[in-house]
Amino acid sequence: MEIPVVRNILEANDKIAVNLKELFAKHGILVLNLISSPGAGKTSILERTLTDLKDEFKMAVIEGDCQTDNDARRVAETGAKAVQINTDGGCHLDSNMITAALANFDMDNIDILFIENVGNLVCPVEFDCGEDFKIALLSVPEGDDKPEKYPALFEKSSAMILNKCDLLPYVQFDVERAKRFATQLNKDMPVFQTSCTTSEGLDTWYEWLRTAHAAKQK
Amino acid sequence: MAIAASLIDIVKEEMAKHNASKLLMVRVCYGKLTNLVPEALSFAFEVQTQQSPLEGAELELKEIPVTVTCGECSTEFTPEGTDLFCMPCPSCENLFGHTVLTGKELYLDHLEAE
Numbered sequence: 525m526e527i528p529v530v531r532n533i534l535e536a537n538d539k540i541a542v543n544l545k546e547l548f549a550k551h552g553i554l555v556l557n558l559i560s561s562p563g564a565g566k567t568s569i570l571e572r573t574l575t576d577l578k579d580e581f582k583m584a585v586i587e588g589d590c591q592t593d594n595d596a597r598r599v600a601e602t603g604a605k606a607v608q609i610n611t612d613g614g615c616h617l618d619s620n621m622i623t624a625a626l627a628n629f630d631m632d633n634i635d636i637l638f639i640e641n642v643g644n645l646v647c648p649v650e651f652d653c654g655e656d657f658k659i660a661l662l663s664v665p666e667g668d669d670k671p672e673k674y675p676a677l678f679e680k681s682s683a684m685i686l687n688k689c690d691l692l693p694y695v696q697f698d699v700e701r702a703k704r705f706a707t708q709l710n711k712d713m714p715v716f717q718t719s720c721t722t723s724e725g726l727d728t729w730y731e732w733l734r735t736a737h738a739a740k741q742k
Numbered sequence: 743m744a745i746a747a748s749l750i751d752i753v754k755e756e757m758a759k760h761n762a763s764k765l766l767m768v769r770v771c772y773g774k775l776t777n778l779v780p781e782a783l784s785f786a787f788e789v790q791t792q793q794s795p796l797e798g799a800e801l802e803l804k805e806i807p808v809t810v811t812c813g814e815c816s817t818e819f820t821p822e823g824t825d826l827f828c829m830p831c832p833s834c835e836n837l838f839g840h841t842v843l844t845g846k847e848l849y850l851d852h853l854e855a856e
Contacts, residue, residue: 527760528852533749533770618744646777647744650848676777679842711813711839 537651540619544626544654551631554733554740555639557653559677560661561670562643565687567595568720569661569729570638574602577730581635581737586625588617588642595640605629616647619654636737645674656740657682660706664688664697671706679709683716683732690719745778745848746786752850753796762855765791765799769852773806775845780805806847813839 532538548555558566574583584605587596596608607628609621617639629637639655641648649658660681662670665688671678678684684706686699703715714732718725753768768787772778780803787801809820810829814836821829830837 525760525762525856526852526854527756527762529752529756529850530852531752531756532849533745533752534848536748536751614744616744649777650745674777676775679775708838709840709842 534650534652537619540623541652541654544619544622547626547631548637548654548656551634552741553631553634553637554737555637555653555655555657556736557639557641557648557655557658558661559641559645559648559658559681560643560663561645561666564643564661564663564666565720566640566643566661567598569685569687569718570599570640571602572720572723572726573638573730573733574599574604576726577733578603580734582633583636583638584629584634585638585640586617586622587640588621590614590642599640605634611642615642615644616651617641617653618651622653636733645670645677649676649680657736660684662686662702662706664691664699665695668698668702669705671702675705675709678706678713681710681713683714683729685729686715686717688719688721689717689724690722743786743790746783746790749783749787749850750790750796753853756850756853757795757855760855763795765796765853765855767800767802767854768850769802769804771804771806771847771849771851773845773847774808775842776848778803778848804851806844808845809843810840810845811843812836813841818843 560566570585585599587606587608588611589595590611590613593608596606599606607625609617609625639653658681660677707713716725716729718729784801791797807820811818812831815834817831817833819832829840
């Protein structure tokens with residue numbers, strides 16, 4: 525017999541993500557899902573953000589990694605609450621893992637929750653974790669063709685951080701090319717050129733965060 | 743692997759609903775803009791259905807093409823070629839700011855079972 529179905533394959537994940545969005549909205553928490561290759565600097569950007577804005581916002585982090593709690597320990601040193609999810613080899617976080625991790629947080633005591641996804645430019649894009657925005661991170665040593673090779677991430681992200689810009693004199697990276705491709709499928713996406721070493725561009729990222737947080741409170 | 747696992751959960755639910763015991767075929771439709779790698783899903787499906795009533799079922803993967811609305815003149819069109827970053831509007835040749843209408847889907851269309 526033929527059984528017509530027409531069901532979204534990720535429906536189980538998406539249903540939980542809807543519940544998460546309601547929960548975050550109820551508590552007025554801005555949630556950002558950071559996605560990049562391994563080594564692009566997600567943890568470094570977080571360390572700086574958590575340190576520089578600690579007097580402005582109460583911030584918390586869910587750290588996703590295949591193994592180890594190295595990143596969670598680095599983030600916790602800033603004073604922010606960090607909870608580690610080890611995926612045991614899994615290449616992305618999903619809404620169920622986020623739900624489980626939330627049991628460790630006081631939801632009334634968070635303004636901004638960062639989800640540091642597993643380093644991977646492909647799989648995390650498909651799994652809604654209940655976030656308000658996906659943030660794509662790209663670092664200049666990785667090459668300016670990443671947006672061409674992994675269009676889905678750049679198409680679905682609400683902002684792009686181009687990190688390690690202090691290395692631009694030493695690597696072959698065409699900033700305009702990367703920006704052009706990243707914004708062709710996502711015209712209005714802001715691009716922040718940053719360096720955690722020199723602090724370049726971090727202020728524009730912080731300003732975006734302030735605006736996004738204020739919008740979430742309305 | 744996670745997509746295959748979610749797919750298998752839905753297939754099992756639907757088979758139970760219809761009192762089916764042996765799966766013959768599953769058709770999945772996926773948009774060209776998803777990150778789905780058909781070979782990877784086929785492999786994961788095969789591995790995860792071994793030694794179950796789903797083993798040996800044929801997994802049919804149907805790609806859904808990209809269609810967009812031009813960001814400039816609102817013409818609907820299907821881009822030619824495979825380059826997702828070069829989608830000139832046939833009407834006004836604009837390259838930027840198109841709205842994606844199809845190409846992001848990922849769903850189980852139907853299955854055959856006995």
